[in-house]
Amino acid sequence: AQKVTQAQTEISVVEKEDVTLDCVYETRDTTYYLFWYKQPPSGELVFLIRRNSFDEQNEISGRYSWNFQKSTSSFNFTITASQVVDSAVYFCALEPVLRDLGRLYFGRGTQLTVWP
């Protein structure tokens, strides 16, 4: 079975704080992709990152960083020095390539609120 769990339903921080959004996944596929999307209040999902299962290197893009650990089946997302514009719902998703080609399995999302 394919499953993505985002245990944090809501997180509130004050501007400039660092915040980490957790994502834990389950799959029997040995080849898969992991994604993070941002959904601002306008509703459109904005793609942030795609990582394949063979690449465990952490990635940094500006204030965003991602920590992929296969040993714990986790793909966590950290925002450094958060800003009000980071307020959104963030979704983690899994694409198992071999068994379910092209299908994304989403977590329930984490609502992040950054207060000024």
Add this chain to the structure above:
Amino acid sequence: DGGITQSPKYLFRKEGQNVTLSCEQNLNHDAMYWYRQDPGQGLRLIYYSQIVNDFQKGDIAEGYSVSREKKESFPLTVTSAQKNPTAFYLCASSIVGRTSGTDTQYFGPGTRLTVL
């Protein structure tokens, strides 16, 4: 500009009426997808299509129908058989790779359907 358009942004219908949601993309993507999002929920897959004139049911296809007569268009009809149609509907598209599965899914702005 290249992208995915969904119209209208907001849609109201009376109970018992069928309604069709539009999704158009000019990204030359092969695959297109329809998701449903309910408050506090992740995205759930309704239907997807990886090639013209072919489509597959997702996890919650009952009460919905689709067609894929053109590569650029993937309309979704919400029929009167859908018991709880009020939701936010998101369309997505992606390239279908020959060896590495589908590429990243990119999303449209969504249509918020309210059935009165």
